[in-house]
Amino acid sequence: MENILEKILATKKEEVLARKKRGLFFRPFWDYPRKSLKQALKNKDFAIIAEIKRASPSKGLIAKEFDPKMIAKVYEQAGAAAISCLTDEPFFGGHLEYLAAAREEVSLPILRKDFIIDEIQLEEARAFGADALLLIVAALSPERLKDLLKATYELGLEALVEVHDKKELEIALNAGAEIIGINNRNLKTFEVSLETSLSLAQKIPEEVVLVSESGIKDHTDILRLKEAGIRAALIGESLMRAQNKESMLGYLLKGQKLT
Ligand SMILES: O=C(O)c1ccccc1NCC(=O)[C@H](O)[C@H](O)COP(=O)(O)O
Numbered sequence: 001m002e003n004i005l006e007k008i009l010a011t012k013k014e015e016v017l018a019r020k021k022r023g024l025f026f027r028p029f030w031d032y033p034r035k036s037l038k039q040a041l042k043n044k045d046f047a048i049i050a051e052i053k054r055a056s057p058s059k060g061l062i063a064k065e066f067d068p069k070m071i072a073k074v075y076e077q078a079g080a081a082a083i084s085c086l087t088d089e090p091f092f093g094g095h096l097e098y099l100a101a102a103r104e105e106v107s108l109p110i111l112r113k114d115f116i117i118d119e120i121q122l123e124e125a126r127a128f129g130a131d132a133l134l135l136i137v138a139a140l141s142p143e144r145l146k147d148l149l150k151a152t153y154e155l156g157l158e159a160l161v162e163v164h165d166k167k168e169l170e171i172a173l174n175a176g177a178e179i180i181g182i183n184n185r186n187l188k189t190f191e192v193s194l195e196t197s198l199s200l201a202q203k204i205p206e207e208v209v210l211v212s213e214s215g216i217k218d219h220t221d222i223l224r225l226k227e228a229g230i231r232a233a234l235i236g237e238s239l240m241r242a243q244n245k246e247s248m249l250g251y252l253l254k255g256q257k258l259t
Pocket residue numbers: 004005051053056057058059183185187213214215216234235236237238
C-alpha cells in the first residue's frame with residue numbers, strides 16, 4: 001500500500017517550487033512577538049494543543065461549518081495551551097490565511113501544521129504569525145532535519161518534531177529536538193493506537209517536552225497518557241467534531257460532563 005506521506009510530499013514539492021517562483025508574501029506578522037510553545041506546554045498540569053482541522057486524508061471532510069477565527073477564540077477561552085493550525089490545502093483543506101486569522105484573534109502560541117521540506121515554508125510560517133512549526137522525521141533525511149531545525153531556531157521559532165517509532169525518536173533527539181510529538185497514527189493503515197505514545201514515552205529524556213498526537217478522543221485517553229508521565233496532547237478531530245468545543249475541552253481535560 002502506498003504511504004500517504006509519500007503522496008503528500010510529492011504534492012508539497014510542487015507547491016514549494018511554485019511558491020519560490022512567486023516569491024514570499026510578507027505579512028505584518030513577520031515581526032510579531034513570539035510566544036513560546038515549549039513554555040506554554042510546561043506551564044500546565046496537562047496541556048492540550050487544540051487543532052484547527054477542516055479535513056484529513058483518513059476522514060475526508062470533518063468540519064462543514066468552519067470559522068478558524070471563532071474556533072481559535074473558543075479554544076483559548078476553554079483553556080487550550082496552544083493552537084495547531086493545518087495549513088496544507090490539498091489533503092487537509094487548510095490555508096495559511098486560517099493561521100493568520102487565528103493569530104489576529106488569540107495570544108496563545110500557534111503551531112503551523114504542514115509538511116515542511118524547505119526553508120521558505122519556515123519564513124512563510126513566521127510571516128503568517130506562527131510561533132512554532134511541525135517537522136516530521138519520516139519526511140526528511142536526518143541531515144535535512146538538522147538544517148531545518150537550525151533554520152527554525154534562527155528565525156526565532158520553535159519546532160514540534162514528530163516521530164512514529166524508536167528509530168525516528170533517536171534521529172529527533174540527535175538533531176536537537178526540544179519538543180517531540182509521538183504520532184499515534186500509522187501512516188500506512190491510518191489506524192491509531194495510544195500504545196505508540198505509551199511505549200515510546202519511557203525513552204524520552206526529562207528535559208524534552210513530549211506531546212502525544214492523534215486519535216485522542218476522551219478523558220480516559222488523557223488519564224492513560226498521564227499515567228505514563230505524558231503531560232501534553234495534540235487533539236484535532238475530537239474537538240473539530242464537537243458542537244460545543246468548550247465543553248469538549250473541559251471533558252477531555254477534567255472529565256467534566258459534556259453539554
Ligand atoms: O489526520 C490524518 O488523517 C493524517 C493523515 C496523514 C498524515 C497526517 C495526518 N494527520 C495530521 C495529524 O498529525 C493530526 O491532524 C493530529 O495529530 C491530530 O489528530 P486527530 O486528533 O486524530 O485529528
